[in-house]
Amino acid sequence: MTTPSPLRQATSLFQSRFASRPAVAASAPGRVNLLGEHTDYNGGPVLPFAIERRVVVVASQAEDWLAVSGVDGQLESFDPGGSASSRWTDFPRAAARVMTGFGLRIPGAHLAVASTLPVGAGLSSSAALSLASVRALALLAGLKLSLADLVEIAWRVEHDELGVPCGRMDQTVVANGVRGSALLIECATGQIERVPLPGKVWIFDTGTTHRLADSDYPRRRQECAQALVVVQERGFSVRTLAELSVAQLSHLSGWLPPPLDRRTRHVVTETARTRAAAKALAGHDLAELGRLMVEGHRSLRDDFQSSTVEADLIVESVMQRGGLGARLTGAGWGGAVVALIPGEREARIVAEVTSDFRAAAGRELPAWAARASAGVRREQVVSG
Numbered sequence: 001m002t003t004p005s006p007l008r009q010a011t012s013l014f015q016s017r018f019a020s021r022p023a024v025a026a027s028a029p030g031r032v033n034l035l036g037e038h039t040d041y042n043g044g045p046v047l048p049f050a051i052e053r054r055v056v057v058v059a060s061q062a063e064d065w066l067a068v069s070g071v072d073g074q075l076e077s078f079d080p081g082g083s084a085s086s087r088w089t090d091f092p093r094a095a096a097r098v099m100t101g102f103g104l105r106i107p108g109a110h111l112a113v114a115s116t117l118p119v120g121a122g123l124s125s126s127a128a129l130s131l132a133s134v135r136a137l138a139l140l141a142g143l144k145l146s147l148a149d150l151v152e153i154a155w156r157v158e159h160d161e162l163g164v165p166c167g168r169m170d171q172t173v174v175a176n177g178v179r180g181s182a183l184l185i186e187c188a189t190g191q192i193e194r195v196p197l198p199g200k201v202w203i204f205d206t207g208t209t210h211r212l213a214d215s216d217y218p219r220r221r222q223e224c225a226q227a228l229v230v231v232q233e234r235g236f237s238v239r240t241l242a243e244l245s246v247a248q249l250s251h252l253s254g255w256l257p258p259p260l261d262r263r264t265r266h267v268v269t270e271t272a273r274t275r276a277a278a279k280a281l282a283g284h285d286l287a288e289l290g291r292l293m294v295e296g297h298r299s300l301r302d303d304f305q306s307s308t309v310e311a312d313l314i315v316e317s318v319m320q321r322g323g324l325g326a327r328l329t330g331a332g333w334g335g336a337v338v339a340l341i342p343g344e345r346e347a348r349i350v351a352e353v354t355s356d357f358r359a360a361a362g363r364e365l366p367a368w369a370a371r372a373s374a375g376v377r378r379e380q381v382v383s384g
Protein backbone atom coordinates (compact mmCIF):
# COMPACT_ATOMS: atom_id res chain seq x y z
CA MET A 1 0.00 0.00 0.00
CA THR A 2 1.38 3.44 -0.85
CA THR A 3 1.01 6.36 1.55
CA PRO A 4 -1.29 9.08 0.15
CA SER A 5 0.54 12.26 -0.89
CA PRO A 6 0.39 15.10 1.66
CA LEU A 7 -1.79 16.99 -0.85
CA ARG A 8 -4.36 14.19 -0.85
CA GLN A 9 -4.06 13.83 2.91
CA ALA A 10 -4.64 17.54 3.51
CA THR A 11 -7.53 17.59 1.07
CA SER A 12 -9.33 14.62 2.60
CA LEU A 13 -8.75 16.04 6.08
CA PHE A 14 -10.25 19.32 4.89
CA GLN A 15 -13.25 17.58 3.35
CA SER A 16 -13.93 15.51 6.44
CA ARG A 17 -13.74 18.51 8.81
CA PHE A 18 -15.31 21.25 6.72
CA ALA A 19 -17.62 19.18 4.48
CA SER A 20 -16.49 20.93 1.28
CA ARG A 21 -13.58 20.99 -1.14
CA PRO A 22 -10.78 23.47 -0.40
CA ALA A 23 -10.54 26.40 -2.80
CA VAL A 24 -6.72 26.59 -2.94
CA ALA A 25 -3.65 24.51 -2.15
CA ALA A 26 0.01 25.41 -1.65
CA SER A 27 3.09 23.49 -0.58
CA ALA A 28 6.59 24.28 0.64
CA PRO A 29 9.62 22.02 1.07
CA GLY A 30 12.01 21.41 3.93
CA ARG A 31 15.69 22.08 3.38
CA VAL A 32 19.12 20.76 4.20
CA ASN A 33 22.18 22.91 4.30
CA LEU A 34 25.32 21.47 2.71
CA LEU A 35 27.57 24.12 4.22
CA GLY A 36 27.41 27.59 5.75
CA GLU A 37 26.04 27.19 9.27
CA HIS A 38 25.45 30.26 11.43
CA THR A 39 26.82 32.40 8.65
CA ASP A 40 23.47 33.84 7.49
CA TYR A 41 23.03 36.25 10.40
CA ASN A 42 26.75 37.11 10.20
CA GLY A 43 26.53 38.33 6.60
CA GLY A 44 28.13 35.25 5.05
CA PRO A 45 27.14 32.69 2.41
CA VAL A 46 25.07 29.50 2.81
CA LEU A 47 24.73 26.48 0.49
CA PRO A 48 21.38 24.79 1.14
CA PHE A 49 18.87 23.03 -1.08
CA ALA A 50 15.14 22.40 -0.83
CA ILE A 51 14.23 18.73 -0.36
CA GLU A 52 11.33 16.67 -1.68
CA ARG A 53 9.55 16.35 1.66
CA ARG A 54 6.92 19.06 1.89
CA VAL A 55 4.25 20.71 3.99
CA VAL A 56 0.91 21.19 2.23
CA VAL A 57 -1.74 23.73 3.23
CA VAL A 58 -5.20 23.64 1.63
CA ALA A 59 -7.68 26.39 2.42
CA SER A 60 -10.97 28.13 1.74
CA GLN A 61 -12.16 31.57 2.72
CA ALA A 62 -14.51 31.59 5.75
CA GLU A 63 -16.04 33.85 8.39
CA ASP A 64 -13.78 32.51 11.14
CA TRP A 65 -10.28 31.04 11.49
CA LEU A 66 -10.11 27.25 11.92
CA ALA A 67 -7.30 24.83 11.18
CA VAL A 68 -6.71 21.12 11.36
CA SER A 69 -3.43 19.24 11.07
CA GLY A 70 -2.77 15.68 9.95
CA VAL A 71 -0.63 15.20 13.08
CA ASP A 72 -3.54 15.00 15.53
CA GLY A 73 -6.67 15.68 13.45
CA GLN A 74 -7.84 18.21 16.05
CA LEU A 75 -9.79 21.23 14.88
CA GLU A 76 -8.28 24.38 16.36
CA SER A 77 -9.62 27.90 16.24
CA PHE A 78 -7.28 30.87 16.29
CA ASP A 79 -7.39 34.62 16.20
CA PRO A 80 -4.89 36.58 14.08
CA GLY A 81 -5.41 39.52 16.44
CA GLY A 82 -4.57 37.40 19.49
CA SER A 83 -1.26 36.44 21.03
CA ALA A 84 0.94 33.36 20.59
CA SER A 85 -0.41 30.12 22.05
CA SER A 86 2.60 27.80 21.58
CA ARG A 87 0.46 25.64 19.29
CA TRP A 88 1.20 24.91 15.65
CA THR A 89 -1.62 27.27 14.66
CA ASP A 90 0.69 30.13 15.70
CA PHE A 91 2.18 29.83 12.20
CA PRO A 92 -0.99 30.46 10.16
CA ARG A 93 -2.13 32.94 12.83
CA ALA A 94 1.10 34.95 12.56
CA ALA A 95 1.04 34.59 8.76
CA ALA A 96 -2.45 36.14 8.59
CA ARG A 97 -1.35 38.89 10.94
CA VAL A 98 1.81 39.84 9.04
CA MET A 99 -0.01 39.60 5.73
CA THR A 100 -2.60 42.13 6.78
CA GLY A 101 0.17 44.69 6.33
CA PHE A 102 0.70 43.29 2.81
CA GLY A 103 -2.96 43.73 1.84
CA LEU A 104 -4.63 40.54 3.08
CA ARG A 105 -8.35 41.32 3.15
CA ILE A 106 -10.20 38.20 4.14
CA PRO A 107 -12.40 37.77 7.19
CA GLY A 108 -11.13 34.29 7.92
CA ALA A 109 -10.07 30.97 6.51
CA HIS A 110 -10.43 27.25 7.08
CA LEU A 111 -7.15 25.40 6.62
CA ALA A 112 -5.94 21.81 6.64
CA VAL A 113 -2.27 20.88 6.84
CA ALA A 114 -0.42 17.65 6.07
CA SER A 115 3.29 17.04 5.89
CA THR A 116 6.00 14.52 5.11
CA LEU A 117 8.62 16.58 6.95
CA PRO A 118 9.64 15.57 10.48
CA VAL A 119 9.15 18.41 12.98
CA GLY A 120 12.15 19.63 14.99
CA ALA A 121 14.66 17.61 12.96
CA GLY A 122 16.54 20.69 11.78
CA LEU A 123 14.99 20.45 8.29
CA SER A 124 13.08 23.75 8.50
CA SER A 125 9.60 22.43 9.06
CA SER A 126 8.77 25.84 10.57
CA ALA A 127 9.83 27.79 7.50
CA ALA A 128 7.96 25.29 5.31
CA LEU A 129 4.75 25.67 7.33
CA SER A 130 5.08 29.47 7.34
CA LEU A 131 5.66 29.70 3.60
CA ALA A 132 2.94 27.22 2.65
CA SER A 133 0.50 29.13 4.91
CA VAL A 134 1.48 32.50 3.44
CA ARG A 135 1.19 31.19 -0.13
CA ALA A 136 -2.23 29.63 0.56
CA LEU A 137 -3.58 32.80 2.21
CA ALA A 138 -2.20 34.94 -0.63
CA LEU A 139 -4.03 32.72 -3.11
CA LEU A 140 -7.27 33.10 -1.15
CA ALA A 141 -6.91 36.87 -1.03
CA GLY A 142 -5.86 37.13 -4.68
CA LEU A 143 -2.61 38.79 -3.59
CA LYS A 144 0.28 38.68 -6.06
CA LEU A 145 3.45 38.35 -4.03
CA SER A 146 7.00 37.99 -5.32
CA LEU A 147 9.33 35.34 -3.90
CA ALA A 148 11.14 38.16 -2.08
CA ASP A 149 7.83 39.21 -0.46
CA LEU A 150 7.13 35.62 0.55
CA VAL A 151 10.57 35.35 2.16
CA GLU A 152 10.10 38.63 3.99
CA ILE A 153 6.65 37.71 5.31
CA ALA A 154 7.70 34.20 6.38
CA TRP A 155 10.79 35.59 8.09
CA ARG A 156 8.69 38.16 9.96
CA VAL A 157 6.27 35.40 10.99
CA GLU A 158 9.06 33.57 12.82
CA HIS A 159 11.30 36.45 13.79
CA ASP A 160 8.89 39.22 14.73
CA GLU A 161 5.73 37.33 15.66
CA LEU A 162 7.04 34.09 17.14
CA GLY A 163 10.20 35.51 18.70
CA VAL A 164 12.68 33.17 16.98
CA PRO A 165 15.89 35.14 16.37
CA CYS A 166 16.58 33.31 13.08
CA GLY A 167 18.48 34.52 10.03
CA ARG A 168 16.98 34.34 6.52
CA MET A 169 18.56 31.19 5.11
CA ASP A 170 15.61 28.87 5.67
CA GLN A 171 12.90 31.11 4.26
CA THR A 172 15.10 32.02 1.28
CA VAL A 173 15.82 28.45 0.22
CA VAL A 174 12.32 27.17 1.01
CA ALA A 175 10.93 29.90 -1.26
CA ASN A 176 13.56 29.78 -4.02
CA GLY A 177 14.41 26.06 -4.14
CA VAL A 178 15.09 24.63 -7.59
CA ARG A 179 14.89 21.01 -8.69
CA GLY A 180 18.39 19.61 -9.26
CA SER A 181 20.27 22.58 -7.73
CA ALA A 182 21.69 23.72 -4.44
CA LEU A 183 21.64 27.51 -3.90
CA LEU A 184 24.66 29.57 -2.98
CA ILE A 185 23.00 32.46 -1.15
CA GLU A 186 25.11 35.47 -0.25
CA CYS A 187 23.19 36.65 2.80
CA ALA A 188 24.73 40.13 2.85
CA THR A 189 23.33 40.98 -0.58
CA GLY A 190 20.57 38.40 -1.07
CA GLN A 191 22.24 37.26 -4.30
CA ILE A 192 21.40 33.66 -5.23
CA GLU A 193 23.43 31.43 -7.52
CA ARG A 194 22.27 27.97 -8.57
CA VAL A 195 24.83 25.19 -8.23
CA PRO A 196 23.81 21.94 -9.95
CA LEU A 197 23.28 19.08 -7.51
CA PRO A 198 22.11 16.19 -9.68
CA GLY A 199 22.75 13.39 -7.17
CA LYS A 200 21.30 12.58 -3.81
CA VAL A 201 22.44 13.30 -0.31
CA TRP A 202 21.68 11.17 2.75
CA ILE A 203 19.92 12.50 5.82
CA PHE A 204 20.21 10.85 9.22
CA ASP A 205 17.72 12.08 11.80
CA THR A 206 19.50 12.04 15.19
CA GLY A 207 16.11 11.91 16.92
CA THR A 208 17.07 14.71 19.29
CA THR A 209 14.76 17.57 18.54
CA HIS A 210 15.34 21.21 19.16
CA ARG A 211 13.34 24.40 19.22
CA LEU A 212 15.43 27.37 18.17
CA ALA A 213 13.99 29.73 20.73
CA ASP A 214 14.95 27.42 23.64
CA SER A 215 18.36 26.34 22.35
CA ASP A 216 21.68 28.15 22.71
CA TYR A 217 20.94 29.76 19.35
CA PRO A 218 19.96 33.18 20.79
CA ARG A 219 23.10 33.16 22.95
CA ARG A 220 25.30 32.38 19.95
CA ARG A 221 23.74 35.25 18.03
CA GLN A 222 24.54 37.58 20.92
CA GLU A 223 28.11 36.29 21.13
CA CYS A 224 28.59 36.93 17.41
CA ALA A 225 27.18 40.45 17.81
CA GLN A 226 29.51 41.10 20.76
CA ALA A 227 32.50 39.76 18.80
CA LEU A 228 31.69 42.15 15.95
CA VAL A 229 31.64 45.13 18.31
CA VAL A 230 35.03 44.17 19.75
CA VAL A 231 36.50 43.62 16.27
CA GLN A 232 35.21 47.01 15.09
CA GLU A 233 36.51 48.75 18.22
CA ARG A 234 39.93 47.32 17.39
CA GLY A 235 39.82 49.23 14.12
CA PHE A 236 38.78 46.55 11.63
CA SER A 237 36.47 48.26 9.18
CA VAL A 238 34.02 45.41 8.66
CA ARG A 239 30.22 45.53 8.80
CA THR A 240 29.82 41.83 9.54
CA LEU A 241 31.98 39.04 11.00
CA ALA A 242 31.89 37.25 7.65
CA GLU A 243 33.81 40.16 6.05
CA LEU A 244 36.91 39.21 8.05
CA SER A 245 39.33 37.10 6.05
CA VAL A 246 40.91 33.87 7.28
CA ALA A 247 44.28 35.70 7.17
CA GLN A 248 42.94 38.38 9.53
CA LEU A 249 42.02 35.73 12.08
CA SER A 250 45.62 35.44 13.28
CA HIS A 251 45.57 39.19 14.13
CA LEU A 252 42.57 38.65 16.38
CA SER A 253 44.05 35.97 18.58
CA GLY A 254 45.17 37.13 21.97
CA TRP A 255 42.71 39.95 22.50
CA LEU A 256 39.34 38.56 21.44
CA PRO A 257 38.18 36.97 24.73
CA PRO A 258 36.89 33.39 24.84
CA PRO A 259 34.44 32.16 23.69
CA LEU A 260 34.13 35.07 21.21
CA ASP A 261 37.43 34.03 19.58
CA ARG A 262 36.11 30.55 18.75
CA ARG A 263 32.75 31.80 17.56
CA THR A 264 34.50 34.26 15.24
CA ARG A 265 36.87 31.57 13.96
CA HIS A 266 33.89 29.39 13.10
CA VAL A 267 32.10 32.14 11.19
CA VAL A 268 35.18 33.23 9.26
CA THR A 269 36.42 29.74 8.33
CA GLU A 270 32.86 28.57 7.55
CA THR A 271 32.45 31.51 5.17
CA ALA A 272 35.59 30.44 3.28
CA ARG A 273 34.55 26.77 3.34
CA THR A 274 31.09 27.53 1.96
CA ARG A 275 32.39 29.41 -1.07
CA ALA A 276 35.01 26.68 -1.64
CA ALA A 277 32.26 24.04 -1.33
CA ALA A 278 30.14 25.75 -3.99
CA LYS A 279 33.17 25.68 -6.32
CA ALA A 280 33.86 22.03 -5.53
CA LEU A 281 30.23 21.10 -6.22
CA ALA A 282 30.17 23.07 -9.47
CA GLY A 283 33.38 21.28 -10.51
CA HIS A 284 31.94 17.83 -9.55
CA ASP A 285 34.69 17.43 -6.94
CA LEU A 286 32.63 15.52 -4.39
CA ALA A 287 35.71 14.37 -2.47
CA GLU A 288 36.62 18.01 -1.80
CA LEU A 289 33.03 18.91 -0.93
CA GLY A 290 32.96 16.01 1.53
CA ARG A 291 36.25 17.08 3.09
CA LEU A 292 34.93 20.61 3.60
CA MET A 293 31.75 19.24 5.16
CA VAL A 294 33.71 17.26 7.74
CA GLU A 295 35.88 20.30 8.47
CA GLY A 296 32.67 22.29 8.91
CA HIS A 297 31.34 19.72 11.33
CA ARG A 298 34.49 19.87 13.45
CA SER A 299 34.22 23.64 13.51
CA LEU A 300 30.61 23.40 14.73
CA ARG A 301 31.66 20.84 17.33
CA ASP A 302 34.77 22.59 18.66
CA ASP A 303 34.40 26.30 17.88
CA PHE A 304 30.69 26.99 17.68
CA GLN A 305 29.83 24.25 20.16
CA SER A 306 26.46 23.52 18.60
CA SER A 307 26.87 19.80 17.95
CA THR A 308 25.55 16.84 19.93
CA VAL A 309 27.03 13.47 20.93
CA GLU A 310 24.67 11.74 18.50
CA ALA A 311 25.64 13.94 15.55
CA ASP A 312 29.38 13.49 16.27
CA LEU A 313 28.89 9.74 16.42
CA ILE A 314 27.08 9.62 13.06
CA VAL A 315 29.66 11.82 11.33
CA GLU A 316 32.53 9.64 12.60
CA SER A 317 30.71 6.48 11.58
CA VAL A 318 29.92 7.75 8.05
CA MET A 319 33.59 8.61 7.55
CA GLN A 320 34.91 5.35 8.98
CA ARG A 321 32.55 3.35 6.79
CA GLY A 322 33.68 5.03 3.57
CA GLY A 323 31.45 8.10 3.16
CA LEU A 324 32.82 11.20 1.42
CA GLY A 325 31.61 13.70 3.99
CA ALA A 326 29.06 14.37 6.70
CA ARG A 327 28.05 17.15 9.02
CA LEU A 328 25.34 18.38 11.30
CA THR A 329 22.90 20.47 9.27
CA GLY A 330 20.74 23.38 10.46
CA ALA A 331 20.87 25.22 13.74
CA GLY A 332 22.29 22.35 15.80
CA TRP A 333 21.75 21.17 19.38
CA GLY A 334 19.94 18.21 17.79
CA GLY A 335 18.45 17.72 14.36
CA ALA A 336 19.85 15.92 11.36
CA VAL A 337 23.19 14.95 9.84
CA VAL A 338 23.64 15.34 6.10
CA ALA A 339 26.03 12.91 4.40
CA LEU A 340 27.65 12.46 1.02
CA ILE A 341 27.88 8.75 0.26
CA PRO A 342 29.13 7.24 -3.02
CA GLY A 343 26.19 5.66 -4.90
CA GLU A 344 27.83 2.29 -5.50
CA ARG A 345 28.50 1.77 -1.79
CA GLU A 346 25.48 3.52 -0.29
CA ALA A 347 23.40 0.47 0.71
CA ARG A 348 26.28 -1.03 2.68
CA ILE A 349 27.42 2.25 4.24
CA VAL A 350 23.94 3.32 5.33
CA ALA A 351 23.30 -0.14 6.85
CA GLU A 352 26.60 0.01 8.73
CA VAL A 353 26.04 3.56 10.00
CA THR A 354 22.55 2.75 11.27
CA SER A 355 23.87 -0.39 12.92
CA ASP A 356 26.78 1.54 14.54
CA PHE A 357 24.20 4.00 15.88
CA ARG A 358 21.91 1.27 17.18
CA ALA A 359 24.85 -0.31 19.01
CA ALA A 360 25.95 3.00 20.57
CA ALA A 361 22.63 4.73 21.27
CA GLY A 362 20.30 1.76 21.68
CA ARG A 363 17.72 3.05 19.20
CA GLU A 364 17.01 3.22 15.49
CA LEU A 365 18.44 5.89 13.21
CA PRO A 366 15.98 7.01 10.52
CA ALA A 367 17.84 7.61 7.23
CA TRP A 368 16.67 8.62 3.78
CA ALA A 369 18.05 10.03 0.57
CA ALA A 370 17.14 13.57 -0.48
CA ARG A 371 17.33 15.28 -3.85
CA ALA A 372 17.23 18.98 -4.61
CA SER A 373 13.64 19.95 -5.21
CA ALA A 374 11.42 22.94 -6.03
CA GLY A 375 10.54 25.70 -3.59
CA VAL A 376 7.15 26.96 -2.44
CA ARG A 377 4.43 26.55 -5.05
CA ARG A 378 0.74 26.55 -5.77
CA GLU A 379 -0.76 23.06 -6.04
CA GLN A 380 -3.82 22.00 -8.02
CA VAL A 381 -6.67 21.08 -5.69
CA VAL A 382 -7.30 17.35 -6.03
CA SER A 383 -10.05 15.08 -4.72
CA GLY A 384 -9.23 13.86 -1.23
Ligand code: GLA
Nearest residue numbers: 037038166167168169330331
Ligand atom coordinates in the same frame (compact mmCIF):
# COMPACT_ATOMS: atom_id res chain seq x y z
C1 GLA B 1 18.44 27.98 11.76
C2 GLA B 1 18.05 29.42 11.41
C3 GLA B 1 18.85 29.90 10.22
C4 GLA B 1 20.35 29.66 10.39
C5 GLA B 1 20.63 28.24 10.86
C6 GLA B 1 22.07 28.03 11.23
O1 GLA B 1 18.05 27.11 10.75
O2 GLA B 1 16.67 29.50 11.12
O3 GLA B 1 18.57 31.26 9.98
O4 GLA B 1 20.91 30.62 11.26
O5 GLA B 1 19.84 27.89 11.98
O6 GLA B 1 22.87 28.08 10.11
